[in-house]
Amino acid sequence: MQKDDERNRGEEFLQVFKKGAEFTQDLLKENERLRFRLLELENAGLSGGPDSVDSVVKRLNERISELELEKQEILGRIRRIEEENEDFAVRYVEIEEENSNLANLYIASYQLHSTLDFKEVLQIITEIIINLIGAEEFAIMLLDEKSAELQAVATEGVEREQIPHVALGQGVIGRVASSGESHFAEDVLRYQRDFESPMVCIPLKIKEHVIGVLAIYKLLMQKKKFAPVDYELFTLLAGHAATAIFSSRLYSDSERKLSTIQGFIDLLTK
Template sequence: MSDESRAEKFLELFNKSKHFTEELLRENERLRKRLGALEEENKDYASRYTEIEHQNNNLATLYVASYQLHSTLDFREVIQIVHDIIVDVIGAKSFALLLLDENTNELRTIACDGEDAMPGIERIWTHLGEGILGGVARSGESFYLSDGKTTLDRPLAAIPLRIKDQVIGVIAIYKLIAENHVFTAVDYETFALLAAHAATAIFSAKLYAQSERKLNTIQSFLDLLTTTS
């Protein structure tokens, strides 16, 4: 075989090797991208699994707490249970529970926690429709702070306590135990469930307390009539 033939043969083999190497590199790049995509999918699945697990745990805790919430008609006990749920389930570090006075249309704090983180929450007072808290009470729509600093009238979240179309109060959350937490769909669902159960329990306890006072008044009046007759 002549030198020229050997050179051509070598060049042919070189070109084949070059094409084969390029094909391997392309396949390697394709596999690398696919592997990266699979890793991202796995991260998404893991994140979703964690989110679902967190949601299930919260719902289970809320279910147990709601059972306690509806097991009593004592107004103070109901408020204390709502307080504990906001701390244990929501993870709130600073918050206020406000009730609406139907006679004066005023929202006032009846329970709170974390006064050191948000001074003044123990004495919040506002009219229906006034500011963010009053606006939530009037509209019945939740408020979530997207940016800016929290103030007494600009909480991280304000959730109305509704009985059908009637708002009886507002839960205002100012600070969470978990720093820099971003609200997720799980949080929104938990807030909605908490608000529904809390509103029903508080409303029932208020009605019971009012009926008890009326019965006591009637009984006192009957006792007075019996004594004087």
């Protein structure tokens, strides 16, 4: 009976020992597995593999740099477009001004040739000088071929009698008429009215033949200087006003002659 107990205890001990040995084997295997895993992780960290934190940070930094470049490029394009817009705005204002100037020139030219009545032509020239150029005191002087003298035929702001008769080639007005070259006072603001030396004197020419001059003595209060379109208007007036005056005079003369002849014919045929 005692022997059976000893045998049973021995068998139990062997069982416990076997389990202990198996547990130790398991622990050793687990230890081996963990060491292997640790080695793997260490290798991955050293080689900078795809899963490493550094590589992710590096990739993100690269992306940020790319986006930064893209942003700079977009900002540059916006700046260029803004500059272009400013250019367009300036150009728009210039075109508007040019359009206004062309309208003035077109209307001046259209009106000058809208009639063959001498007085109406003078009235239209006067209106153009007041409304489009902005002159307050001026005279339209025509050359009398017989006496070779320039005489005022229409005035604005001054009496016609105040404007002296000027001999061709004499003084500023006479020289403008003989040379066909325009005269502009050096300083419009400081100009003092002088009937023999106007602020502006423009020859009225048909090709190279001068038929008179336009003499300006004073500008409207708000007009401090001449704009580029004024010089265009002066050039237009120099040519178109001269032809309009010349044609209307010829027409008036022929009308008068026709009327006289008609009167004689009527007298003879009655």
